[in-house]
Amino acid sequence: MFKNLSIKNLDLSEIWASVHAWVQKELWDNGALIELVVVGVSALIGAFIYTFIRRRLINAIENSNWPVRVKHITNNLRKLVFPSLTLILIFIGTTVIASDFAGAMDITFNIGLMKVLLAWIIIRAAVLFIENTWVRNIFAVTIWTVLALSIFGVLDETTSTLDGIGFTIGEFRLSALAVIKGALSIFILLYLAIFVSGFAESRVFKSKGLTRSSQVLIAKVIRVTLIVVALFIGITSAGIDLSLFAVFGGAVGLGIGFGLQKGISNLFSGMLLLMDRSIKPGDVIELPDMATFGWVNEMAARYTEIITRDNKSVLIPNEDFITQRVVNWSHGNSLIRVSLDFGVHYNSDMEQVVDIAIDAAKQPERVVSFREPVCWMTEFGDSSVNFRLRFWIKDAEQGITNVKGQVMMELWKGLKKNNIQIPYPHREVFVHDVPPDTAPKPKKPKKKVPAKESADPEDQAAQS
Numbered sequence: 001m002f003k004n005l006s007i008k009n010l011d012l013s014e015i016w017a018s019v020h021a022w023v024q025k026e027l028w029d030n031g032a033l034i035e036l037v038v039v040g041v042s043a044l045i046g047a048f049i050y051t052f053i054r055r056r057l058i059n060a061i062e063n064s065n066w067p068v069r070v071k072h073i074t075n076n077l078r079k080l081v082f083p084s085l086t087l088i089l090i091f092i093g094t095t096v097i098a099s100d101f102a103g104a105m106d107i108t109f110n111i112g113l114m115k116v117l118l119a120w121i122i123i124r125a126a127v128l129f130i131e132n133t134w135v136r137n138i139f140a141v142t143i144w145t146v147l148a149l150s151i152f153g154v155l156d157e158t159t160s161t162l163d164g165i166g167f168t169i170g171e172f173r174l175s176a177l178a179v180i181k182g183a184l185s186i187f188i189l190l191y192l193a194i195f196v197s198g199f200a201e202s203r204v205f206k207s208k209g210l211t212r213s214s215q216v217l218i219a220k221v222i223r224v225t226l227i228v229v230a231l232f233i234g235i236t237s238a239g240i241d242l243s244l245f246a247v248f249g250g251a252v253g254l255g256i257g258f259g260l261q262k263g264i265s266n267l268f269s270g271m272l273l274l275m276d277r278s279i280k281p282g283d284v285i286e287l288p289d290m291a292t293f294g295w296v297n298e299m300a301a302r303y304t305e306i307i308t309r310d311n312k313s314v315l316i317p318n319e320d321f322i323t324q325r326v327v328n329w330s331h332g333n334s335l336i337r338v339s340l341d342f343g344v345h346y347n348s349d350m351e352q353v354v355d356i357a358i359d360a361a362k363q364p365e366r367v368v369s370f371r372e373p374v375c376w377m378t379e380f381g382d383s384s385v386n387f388r389l390r391f392w393i394k395d396a397e398q399g400i401t402n403v404k405g406q407v408m409m410e411l412w413k414g415l416k417k418n419n420i421q422i423p424y425p426h427r428e429v430f431v432h433d434v435p436p437d438t439a440p441k442p443k444k445p446k447k448k449v450p451a452k453e454s455a456d457p458e459d460q461a462a463q464s
Helices: 012-029 032-062 069-078 081-097 109-127 132-151 155-165 176-205 212-237 242-246 249-259 261-276 318-323 349-361 401-417 457-463
Strands: 164-171 170-174 283-289 292-299 304-307 312-319 334-346 375-380 384-394
Touching: 032 069, 032 081, 032 109, 069 109, 081 109, 109 132, 132 155, 132 176, 155 170, 155 176, 164 176, 164 212, 170 176, 176 212, 212 261, 261 304, 261 312, 261 318, 292 312, 304 318, 312 318, 334 349, 334 401, 349 375, 349 384, 349 401, 384 401
Parallel strands: none
Antiparallel strands: 164 170, 283 292, 292 304, 304 312, 334 384, 375 384
16 A cells, blocks of 8 residues: 655655555445445444333343243343344345445455354354353354354464464474364363263252262262363363373472362362261261351362351361361261250259159150150259259251250249249358457557757758
8 A cells, every 4th residue: 555655755645645545446446335334334223223122121021920041041132132133234235235226336245244243143042051151152252253264264374373373392292273272172071071960960869779978979979070081081182192291290290289289188088078978968067166066058079068057058178077076966866865954952852853854855846755854963062953954856957955945944934833943153241240349449640759949050950
């Protein structure tokens, strides 16, 4: 365009002439400017129509009685209305300028643009089954980029350029194209591995012939195996030799080992817990060191989820169950003994107290009937005779404090009904009268003796 121009002989009129000639040849004579105008006007009209109907479409979807999943898919389809309207309007405008009435202009650019836009709409509609938005966008952009390059006929040139960018390690050459292929292969295979493992886990959890711990263990093994296989296949499918990683095996492996030490430890700790069946989903556990009490809701690869009585989800690393003390209330047998300490006045009928306590422990529905409650005298205390009441329950997941509170309330009613006192610490102060003859006499204050006056003026001056 400016090849005949010289910096020393800069002439604005000559520049303007060159620009005018290029616009005349490339944009006007070839019809590219008209095509760009058709695209711009179509986009503006499509945006105006979409803005006008957008709120109505959103309200119609939200007010419908469709399932949540259907609403989500429909809402994603709603976002394709604008490119669809733009495509229709570009098609209409391109048909007009390509007709004999408009001079049968060249429409090569618009045809390629319509193909690219149609490919984008079809791809976005095809990946709607993917729930994860981030994964769905990556799939759509990757597939559309490859199709767009192929439509415009530059796919081979692009791959050749990327293949020319790289470096050689020994006899192996690593190019930018191999890295991109490897990254895409690993991403796709990892997603497929996670998807297949999720489907397999749902089938395993529906199996009634396996225990809960066995189901979780099998599901974990399937997930880890599929992810590892996907990684190896993704790397090798890109043409990357696995022996290449031996060069970086020392430093990188050491760094990864330190970085993933806790993660790998928690992974194998979770598998060990499932294999020895010390903890499994549904167990009621207590961690005294962490003051945590609840039941196991889920055992993931890195952590175990504990649901407390406050409905809080506590995520505890699996390693803590190996290294710390854990109380499993439902391990082996779900029958649990609960103890309750109390004291009564020394003037009470002790045998009657035992009968009242046993009868109080039988009142709550959660106390089992096939194990009789017992009550024993344990101590002659400073202010009371102390007893220990023991009873059994088999549903610790429903809580311990609530059933102890019910028993204590029944015990209070029984003791109060029979006029049995529950003592509490108190202090008595005794004031004694002292006989007058033994009372200490108050001491008289000593009188101060004034200093003698001196007749000598020098002594007086010294004293002053």
